[in-house]
Amino acid sequence: MFLALATSQGRALIDRRLYLPEHSWSNDPERRTAAGIPETVQFATKPRLAEQMIQAALDAGITASWVTGDEAYGQDPQLRAALKARGIGYVLAVACSTRVRINHGRTPARADTLAGRLPATAWHRQSAGNGAKGPRYYDWAWIHIGTDSHRHLLIRRNRSTGELAFYLCWSPTEVPLSELVRVAGARWSVEECFQAAKSQVGLDHYQVRNWTAWHRHITLAMLALAFLTALAADATPKPPADTYHFVRSRDPITLTVPEIRHLLVAVFNPPAVTAARLLHWSNWRRRHQATARRSHYRRRTASEPAG
Numbered sequence: 001m002f003l004a005l006a007t008s009q010g011r012a013l014i015d016r017r018l019y020l021p022e023h024s025w026s027n028d029p030e031r032r033t034a035a036g037i038p039e040t041v042q043f044a045t046k047p048r049l050a051e052q053m054i055q056a057a058l059d060a061g062i063t064a065s066w067v068t069g070d071e072a073y074g075q076d077p078q079l080r081a082a083l084k085a086r087g088i089g090y091v092l093a094v095a096c097s098t099r100v101r102i103n104h105g106r107t108p109a110r111a112d113t114l115a116g117r118l119p120a121t122a123w124h125r126q127s128a129g130n131g132a133k134g135p136r137y138y139d140w141a142w143i144h145i146g147t148d149s150h151r152h153l154l155i156r157r158n159r160s161t162g163e164l165a166f167y168l169c170w171s172p173t174e175v176p177l178s179e180l181v182r183v184a185g186a187r188w189s190v191e192e193c194f195q196a197a198k199s200q201v202g203l204d205h206y207q208v209r210n211w212t213a214w215h216r217h218i219t220l221a222m223l224a225l226a227f228l229t230a231l232a233a234d235a236t237p238k239p240p241a242d243t244y245h246f247v248r249s250r251d252p253i254t255l256t257v258p259e260i261r262h263l264l265v266a267v268f269n270p271p272a273v274t275a276a277r278l279l280h281w282s283n284w285r286r287r288h289q290a291t292a293r294r295s296h297y298r299r300r301t302a303s304e305p306a307g
Contacts, residue, residue: 089175100145
């Protein structure tokens with residue numbers, strides 16, 4: 001299990017926990033001894049491990065306004081209560097069968113039942129963030145739930161298939177629908193971290209069977225990814241003070257984690273070309289990627305119907 005930190009400047013994995021199944025691992029003394037698992041480590045569910053990592057990050061001084069995660073965490077009331085107690089907003093996925101109470105009603109209703117009752121005017125087209133091919137547009141609706149004015153049921157509808165997804169939300173202050181949508185879309189940051197960590201720093205390139213060895217390998221991989229992410233953030237040009245500015249058509253994309261790793265490998269293992277030639281190819285690749293991205297974004301935006 002991993003905890004990722006996502007900001008406007010970058011994202012990286014910042015903590016990890018090894019989940020031990022209760023019967024096949026936690027309650028098997030011989031297996032625990034063979035793997036070197038400390039006696040102090042006891043069985044904990046995934047929501048409890050997630051809570052431990054979040055609390056540790058906050059106690060270490062890491063600032064975050066929101067927590068997001070999939071159904072395994074959204075269905076756990078203890079985790080939601082712990083986040084609320086720390087004043088941290090959350091947008092957590094839940095099952096369609098989740099029951100919520102609206103309008104101070106005594107009988108809670110299923111999330112999918114409430115979604116079916118919404119009028120057409122309740123749905124709003126908004127992007128959950130940019131993907132590889134441009135903005136990820138969905139239809140979104142939200143419903144105030146419970147007695148807390150800052151609690152919502154957020155509903156996402158796929159514009160092509162009609163498939164629904166549901167989120168329980170809470171915020172310490174009032175926020176617009178667009179903010180909840182942004183946080184819901186940020187959940188994919190951890191998947192992007194996995195992809196980068198596996199392809200760039202060898203997160204899954206191990207054959208260890210020992211508690212200490214696993215933690216050493218994973219921690220070093222996370223540190224390497226954080227290092228590359230920090231370099232990429234530092235190399236990103238700061239936007240101008242004015243709100244509106246032009247981007248030239250030949251401007252390359254900013255330096256990415258894979259590109260920085262490629263350049264570092266070339267620096268420490270010099271190829272049979274000059275540094276100037278190497279940088280020339282880096283700029284060419286990133287200009288080509290910028291052109292491809294703009295083309296994808298224009299195509300995606302043009303294909304979205306108005307409304």
